[in-house]
Amino acid sequence: MGAPFRFVRSAIDTGALRGELLDGGCGGYAAFEGWVRDHNEGQSVRHLEYEAYETLAVREAERIVAEAIARFRVAHIACAHRLGDLAVGELAVWVGVSAAHRHEAFLACRYVIDEIKHRLPIWKKEHYASGDSGWVNCERCAAPHAHQHPEPLEHA
C-alpha cells in the first residue's frame, strides 16, 4: 500500500492503484476518473498543464483521506493526480475507495474528489485552439472585493 495520494508525471497506472484497495473484508469499490475535456466555458481546449505546490498538496490530501475514512467508515482510499502537460482525453485525476458496502464507497469517493478540487494547491492552465491560454479560476478574480469590518474599532 503506497501513500494515499501521489502526484505522477506520466500516465496514471489505475490497475496498480486498484490493486492497493483489494481487501477480503470489502464488498464494494468505487472509483472516479477525471479526464482532460476538449472544451471549457465556450473555448476549444487543445491541451493543458497542471502545476502544484506539492508538499502542501500532499499534506492536505492526506487530511482529506483521513476525514473520508473517519466519516464514511471505508476501508481504503487511493488517489493520484497528474502534473505537467496533458493532452485531451488523458486521465488527470483518479480516486478509488474500497469499503464493506457500496453506499459508503460512493459517498467517500465523491467526498474525496470534491475536496481535492477545492482544497489542494493545484493549478490548471488551459491552452486553447485560438492560441490563447489561461489559468482556470484566476483570470476573472481580480475584481475589487466588498470590505468587511473584522472587529469593532477601539474608541478608548
Place this chain on the structure above:
Amino acid sequence: MSAPLYGLVLSGGRSTRMGQDKAALRIGSRTQLERTMGLMAPHVERAFVSVRPDQREEPLRGGFEQIADTRANLGPIAGIVAAQERFPDKAWLVLACDPPLLDAATLAFLLRARAPHRLATAFRSSHDGLPEPLCAVYEPASRRSLLAYVEAGRQCPRKFLIGAGDVELIDEPEPRALDNANTPEEHASAMSLLEQPNATAAAAARRLTVQYYAVLREQAGRREESLTTSARTARELYRELAQRYPFSLDPTVLRVAINGEFGDWTAPLTDGDSVVFIPPVAGG
C-alpha cells in the same frame, strides 16, 4: 480648487487601557499632543485640538485652539462632526493624538496624495487593508454624509469611510507609522523604536523566502526568491510584492501558506520564514 486645510488633533479619548491620559504621555521632552500638533502645523492654516467639554480647562489642552464636542459618547467621530459644523467650508486634516511613530514624511505623503475632489483621502491600513480614519483628510463634501451617518446612530469613522464610496485610499510608506499605542507596553515598545536612528525599518527587517506558483509565477517571472523586507505580515508582504510585480489577483482571492502549512494573513512573520501565496485552485 481645493478647500483651505484646517487641522484637528483628537484628544478626547478616555485612554482606559493606558491607565493615563494618552495626550499627556511624553515622547522625549514633549507630550504626545504637543508632538502631533507640531507635526500637523506646517500643513494647515489653523490647528485645533478636539476636546470633550469637560476637558476645556485642562492645562495641556488649554494651550491650543479648541473645538469641543457637540455630541456626547460618540467617540472620535464627534470631534470631526463638531469641526465640520464650525467651519463647514474647510477641509480637515484629522489626526489621532497618539500614533507615537507618526512622522513628518508620512504626513507629507498623505497631503501630496490628497484628492480634493473626493470625499476624503486616507491611508489603507497595513494590518487589515481597511481605511485609517484618524490620519486622513476630510473634504467639505463629506460633511453632509458624515452628519447623516451620525444622525442615523452610527459612530465608527472607519465604517463611514468604508461605506462612503468616493474615498481616495493610499498605501502607507512606512508600515508602522500609524500604529496606535493603547497600553503602557505598546507605548514602551514604540519609544524603544524611536530611540534608534532609522529604527522602524531596521527593527522590522527580516529575511524571507517566497515561492511563486501558476499565474503568480508567471507574473513574478520567477519560481522563488529570497528577500529582506520590513513587511510584518503576509498581507503586507503581498502588498509590497504587488508594487514590484504586475500581480493581477486581489489578495482577497488568495490564500497564504507559511512554512508549508496554510497560514494567517495577519500573523507576524519571522526571520527565515518561507511564504507561498496560493492563487485560486483548479485541481481535478
